[in-house]
């Protein structure tokens with residue numbers, strides 16, 4: 001076992017590295033900043049970064065296992081694809097892309113809800129010691145740091161507003177021109193989102209609060225991993241200075257958001273691996289293998305993420321493309337050309 005630090009206070013997990021220059025994008029003061037060499041530094045990573053690495057190594061050494069993972073390639077690439085995105089801009093129909101960026105920012109903002117969990121004394125659910133693990137720090141800084149990264153904190157904008165800033169930089173028009181509320185309503189926000197409030201997946205004697213927390217962590221982990229397709233997609237067309245405004249600033253901003261997501265994927269997969277490798281205790285005192293508990297949640301939620309959730313997002317975006325093409329002269333031709341550029 002290593003000698004790395006594995007116990008951290010909440011203040012430590014929320015503390016920033018020193019930056020030489022703050023990140024300001026499109027007039028918006030964002031979290032994070034730049035070190036003396038001009039390299040982007042993610043917020044709240046002074047202790048959180050090394051902590052996640054130490055917990056992961058410790059768990060692998062203690063249980064002789066690998067950290068749980070899903071390859072990005074399991075998810076399909078973004079819709080519309082990069083060529084279709086470029087085509088929409090050239091055809092003068094950028095609104096579906098603005099809608100997609102708005103949707104991504106809104107989803108990022110919802111991700112902050114994870115901080116509402118505030119779990120205490122998770123030890124009672126596990127046979128093996130959880131001191132000095134990610135599990136033991138979920139309610140002591142990890143969920144809070146995640147929430148602040150997504151929704152912003154005090155004066156500093158988080159990912160929600162950073163996506164909105166990237167959109168406004170790229171399209172050089174105030175989003176107020178678009179009816180954002182109507183757009184989000186068309187895209188299915190406000191109706192029940194998949195995977196939430198479904199039937200129980202774990203045995204009756206497992207605390208419902210614990211199941212709810214683990215299910216949320218798994219759902220968020222899948223969103224975080226699959227988002228790397230979205231980053232690659234957005235950076236590909238946003239970095240084209242002939243196509244969008246802002247001299248590449250929008251794509252840069254997206255690359256900073258991408259960097260900030262690494263600790264999210266990191267702590268979630270570490271804590272879920274720690275739970276998988278431990279024995280769970282039900283409220284009746286019965287014991288359950290962690291591999292079985294995590295497996296029962298992991299399988300159905302992965303299927304949901306790869307299938308229906310993905311299809312729902314695709315349908316919402318397709319609706320926006322059809323909606324906006326219909327407002328243009330020759331919209332049917334634009335839509336046909338758009339469809340022709342789609343992946344087989």
Ligand SMILES: [Fe+2]
Pocket residue numbers: 108111149150159257261
């Ligand atoms: Fe995010």
Ligand SMILES: [Fe+2]
Pocket residue numbers: 111150224260261264
């Ligand atoms: Fe995230």
